[in-house]
Amino acid sequence: xxxxxxxxxxxxxxxxxxxxxxxxxxxxxxxxxxxxxxxxxxxxxxxxxxxxxxxxxxxxxxxxxxxxxxxxxxxxxxxxxxxxxxxxxxxxxxxxxxxxxxxxxxxxx
Numbered sequence: 001x002x003x004x005x006x007x008x009x010x011x012x013x014x015x016x017x018x019x020x021x022x023x024x025x026x027x028x029x030x031x032x033x034x035x036x037x038x039x040x041x042x043x044x045x046x047x048x049x050x051x052x053x054x055x056x057x058x059x060x061x062x063x064x065x066x067x068x069x070x071x072x073x074x075x076x077x078x079x080x081x082x083x084x085x086x087x088x089x090x091x092x093x094x095x096x097x098x099x100x101x102x103x104x105x106x107x108x109x
Contacts, residue, residue, distance in 0.1 A: 003082040010072040024077050031070040037063045 041060050044051040075082045
């Protein structure tokens with residue numbers, strides 16, 4: 001599925017099953033909450049914090065998909081074409097960062 005298809009799929013679902021989009025402000029709060037859930041799993045599973053028994057069965061991929069879902073909602077609501085935005089962002093990174101990471105002594109093995 002492309003980003004464009006994902007945006008259309010989310011829009012269709014929202015307008016048929018979800019009734020309507022939450023406000024942009026509400027969705028921003030939900031996005032923050034969902035990113036926090038991803039952070040919790042990462043911190044406990046891959047970081048120094050111990051994982052609580054109740055967190056051990058949490059699906060990281062599902063939580064990341066929740067983040068993507070809300071991001072797609074926000075893109076639809078604000079008129080952002082994520083395919084175009086991502087391509088433009090990648091071009092910017094390729095120009096600005098073409099040697100930045102190669103020349104960073106902190107990243108050499």
